[in-house]
Amino acid sequence: MHIDILTLFPEMFDGVLNHSIMKRAQDKGAFSCQTINFREYTTNKHNKVDDYPYGGGAGLVLTPQPIFDAIEAIRPEGHEKTRVILMCPQGEPYTQAKAEELSKEDQLIFICGHYEGYDERIRQELVTDEISIGDYVLTGGELGAMVVMDSVVRLLPDVLGNEQSASEDSFSSGLLEHPHYTRPAEFRGQHVPDVLLSGNHAKIAEWRHYESLKRTFMRRPDLLEQRELTDQEQKWVHKWKKS
Template identity: 45%
Template sequence: MRIDIITLFPEMCEAVLSESIIGRARRAGALDICCHQLRDFALDKHRRVDDSTYGGGMGMLMMAEPIALCYESICEQTDTKPHFIYLSPKGKTLTQKKLKELSSYDNICLLCGHYEGVDQRVLDRYVDEEISIGDYVLTGGELPALVLTDSLARLQPGVLSDDECFELESHYDGLLEYPQYTKPQTWRGEEIPEVLFSGHHENIRKWRREQSIVETAKKRPDMIAAADLNSEERQLAEKIITEQSDNNPR
């Protein structure tokens, strides 16, 4: 997968994406991530990419032409039209389901907004979708772009050591992850669940599945309705949700 990021702060993005798992994956060739300085496509010697808004109002707006020129340059480099995403608080909220959908693309381009946003005309002409990482506003689109890039990159082959690293994690299958433990077996008088050192793999699998349902029902009951549960599992989840509601009346 190739991910292109259009930004006013490519150094900020590179600093994050050159470290840890993502940095190693890039160096190994499992990922191709390119950060583009939008000011390189400015129309004047001052490298301005923003101007005042028509109709008045506070703040400046990012101009359409530099963004269009940068995106068109990326299209020429890749010989394709990358799926173009604008990171915006007006977009649909990023979820694991959306990430699995995006992971099927070979080329993705991310636009980091700034100031009061972006000229609507370039969004209408080029952008395929707008995505938000939450119902709040940041000073720029770089942090959302980094969140999306990191969470998307780890789904690509060769980035993590094994697909199981993400397939058993929270949200991947609509449930939160089960509790996990490491050595020592006894810590400050607390023992880990006996089933985990029983050596019985099927019992461990069943325990983990049950605990995922329990964790989700307790911490994110809103996820239960859409989770793929059999009748027995759904009864367990609904029982926990009901008990929590009874213990925490409003």
């Protein structure tokens, strides 16, 4: 996969791209990335990329010309269907399912804006996906793009040391992840559940499923509304509702 990031502040991505999973993924050749300061594409004699909104109002709006020219320069000819992602509080709420969908693409282009917003023609003509990482407003789209990139890159083949890790993450199965324990078996009077020390893999899998469903029921019951529960899961949920 190749990722292009259109931003006025490319240096913001240095830390994210040069550490941890993101760096290792690049070293493995799982993905490549370039940050592009779209100010370099402006034809404005004062090097401006924003202007006052028609009709008045507070703030400044990103002009279409630099964004259009930058995308046309980096998107290969004949690849008009390349996913162009606009980080925007008006976009669809970001989910693990969306991360899995994007991880199957060969190229992603992120547009990170600042100021009051974008000229609407950018949305209409260039953008394929508008994504929001939450119902709040950030100074710019850079932090949101970092979140999406991280969640997508970790799903690429051979990025994680254990391929099962991604599939067992919270939300990948539609449930929150089960509790985890490690050594020592007893710490300050708190003990690891006996089943995890039993060596009985079937019982361990059942315990993890039970705890995953219970944690989802207690913390994010809205997720269960989207899930078709098995007979056993229904029995467990019924028990918790009664308790």
